[in-house]
Amino acid sequence: MSHEKFQACIEACVECAQECERCADACLSESNVAKMADCIKTDRDCAAICWTAASLMSRGSQFADSVCKLCAEICDACADECEKHEHDHCQKCAQACRNCADQCRQMAGVAA
Template sequence: MSHEKYRSCIEACVECAQACEHCADSCLSESDVQKMAECIRTDRDCAQACWTAAAFMSRGSQFAEDVCRICASICDACAQECQKHETDHCQKCAQACRDCAEQCRQMAGAAA
């Protein structure tokens, strides 16, 4: 499958990865960083999963659908963690994660 068919999912993954990178960095500036530790860890995992999924789709890998299923699961977990925090960066990250998870499930043919 051509990477052009993956365009909207690739874009969602890149947007999510950027939101997660920003969220993790912003969490490090919060007054109680320890309280944000799990958010930071999850953001970092999610960003890595999204960058990886975008790369697999960009090169039309035969494993792109499998990677996207995993990415959707990680995005769901990150959205759940981020929505626990009232900060604007966490709320924006949670939304980007939900959007990415939906795109990845659709791409992988496992829309929930």
């Protein structure tokens, strides 16, 4: 598997991971942090799997397809959670998650 072939997916994963990291951090600064707990947890999980997926694709791992399938699932869950909140950081994160999920499904050959 050539990493160049999956460059768009790698970039989507990195962008998503960065947005999730920013969102989790921004959620910690919201007035009602307890209300944001599920968002923070999901952001952290999503960032972790996105970093992992980008890494595996970059080195052409045989497990990249499987990880990308899981990444798409977690990105969808994160987008669903972030879309519950009106904060700009949550909305940006949700958009990045939707894009990443789409890219990961294409990379792994999974129908949406």
